[in-house]
Structure formats: C-alpha cells, structure tokens
Amino acid sequence: MSKIQLVQFDLDGTLIDSLPQLWQAVNLMLVELGFAQAPKQAVQHWVGNGADKLVERALTDALGHTPSEHEQQTARASFDAAYDSVAKHKVVLYPGVFETLNQLKAAGKTLALVTNKPYRFVPDILASAGLDEYFSHVLGGDSLAQKKPDPAPLLHVCQALNIAPEHSIMVGDSENDVLAAKAAGMRVVGVTYGYNYGRNIADSNPDWVLDNIEGLLDLLK
Structure with a gap:
C-alpha cells in the first residue's frame, strides 16, 4: 500500500x-x-x-x-x-478523523473529498467541522453530470491531481463508494459505522473493512 x-x-x-x-x-x-x-x-x-x-x-x-x-x-x-x-450547526466528526487526516498529510498523501451531497452545502460544512484545509480537491454530487456509484467523480479527481487510479484509494461507508471505486479501477475501504441504507458494508465486498478510520494509518504504512 x-x-x-x-x-x-x-x-x-x-x-x-x-x-x-x-x-x-x-x-x-x-x-x-x-x-x-x-x-x-x-x-x-x-x-x-x-x-x-x-x-x-x-x-x-x-x-x-x-x-x-x-x-x-x-x-x-x-x-x-x-x-x-x-447543515453547518454542531457538525460532529467520527472518532479519529482529525488524527487520521493529519497523519496522512504528514506522510505526504494527497487527500480529496468526493461526496454525493450538493456542492453548495459542502464548503460551509467543511469549515464548520475544521476540515476545509485538508483536501486538494473537493467534488459534490452535482459538480459533474455523474455522481457515485458512477466512477466518473473518482476518475475526475485522479485526472485533476495527475495521479493514476491504481495509486488512489477510496474510503467510504456506502455501497456507492465501493461500486464507484471498483469501476474506477482503484481499491476501496469500507467503514462500518456509517449509513449504507441499514446494510452491512462488508456485503458490498470492499477490499478492506474498518471499524475505525484510524485503521487506515496501518493500511497505508
């Protein structure tokens, strides 16, 4: 990795x-x-x-x-x-998010955000959560004509940052994230604590399943 x-x-x-x-x-x-x-x-x-x-x-x-x-x-x-x-009131981060993002940045990783949320809401939410300085590229669900589970947003980020899909990984809580990543030719981590329509993320067959986002740090060492 x-x-x-x-x-x-x-x-x-x-x-x-x-x-x-x-x-x-x-x-x-x-x-x-x-x-x-x-x-x-x-x-x-x-x-x-x-x-x-x-x-x-x-x-x-x-x-x-x-x-x-x-x-x-x-x-x-x-x-x-x-x-x-x-949307931007009392935004709660999951445990380990700041620590993980800080250590990934310190390790020289480039970070991007790809959400299906309409883009108009995203900057204020990121600012309210203290996350607005971490990402080199941010896409909302209406930033392109396609959204996840289409691979287009993930491939767009790779192209914009000049990094090949095989050198990228997707991290998400939903089947949409898994399907988009697999179609884009990149590996994917599924986290268990999110939403995913009430279904177990493991059923979507991501490459790795994590109960805590800090597990990324061990994966990417």
Whole structure:
C-alpha cells in the first residue's frame, strides 16, 4: 500500500455524522408540506444518493407513491432551504478523523473529498467541522453530470491531481463508494459505522473493512 499517493474520502457517514442535520431538514420539509415527521432510522436508510433521492424517498414514504415532478421540485426547494439553515450547526466528526487526516498529510498523501451531497452545502460544512484545509480537491454530487456509484467523480479527481487510479484509494461507508471505486479501477475501504441504507458494508465486498478510520494509518504504512 506504500504506492498509494491519493486518498479519496466520502463525507456523510465516513468523516462526519450528518444524520442529525439531515433528519432535521427532512422533517422541516415534511412539516412544511403538511406531512408527519419521519423517524430518525428511516432518514438514515434514505441517505446516500444525494439530495434528490433523499427527498424522493421521504416523499414516497409520506405520499405512499412516487412523487410527481412538481411535488419533487417543491419538496426539493423546501429541503434545500431547511438544510441550508441547519447543515453547518454542531457538525460532529467520527472518532479519529482529525488524527487520521493529519497523519496522512504528514506522510505526504494527497487527500480529496468526493461526496454525493450538493456542492453548495459542502464548503460551509467543511469549515464548520475544521476540515476545509485538508483536501486538494473537493467534488459534490452535482459538480459533474455523474455522481457515485458512477466512477466518473473518482476518475475526475485522479485526472485533476495527475495521479493514476491504481495509486488512489477510496474510503467510504456506502455501497456507492465501493461500486464507484471498483469501476474506477482503484481499491476501496469500507467503514462500518456509517449509513449504507441499514446494510452491512462488508456485503458490498470492499477490499478492506474498518471499524475505525484510524485503521487506515496501518493500511497505508
């Protein structure tokens, strides 16, 4: 693993526990639209494919059917406004994140962030969490035409930083991260403490499974 030069990270469920803010925003949206609030575990299972899918899943649950385009657009606007108001409040990092990022940087690794979260929310969240100085490249779910599990974002980062995919590794909590990395021709670490729709990340067959992100330091020695 000493040949790994670039470490690409997911955000939600990997570096930060964003579920409290996402849950709050979803419920603000649902209440504004006249629906009952959703339980936290339901929202946890809806997270992972970007804001459009999160909103669609919440609406489908509330309506009992797939929302119309108008219903989706109205709800997405409501969600964006709600999330904008809470996204950067009390951001919680998972144990070992600062230590891991600091030691990887000290070891000369290049770090990047590839999230399916809309980019407009990402800079403020990173700044609030104290993570804004760590990453050489940051992509949101709408930065390109494709998002994870498509490999395009991971390959875009490799190209932008002039590092071959075989010298990069992806770290995430979701099947999307595993599928994107494998399609991009890079190895992937799955962390067990994230969301992944309530499923065990090991079932997605990442190259390594870690219970704590600090395990990366041993892998990349």
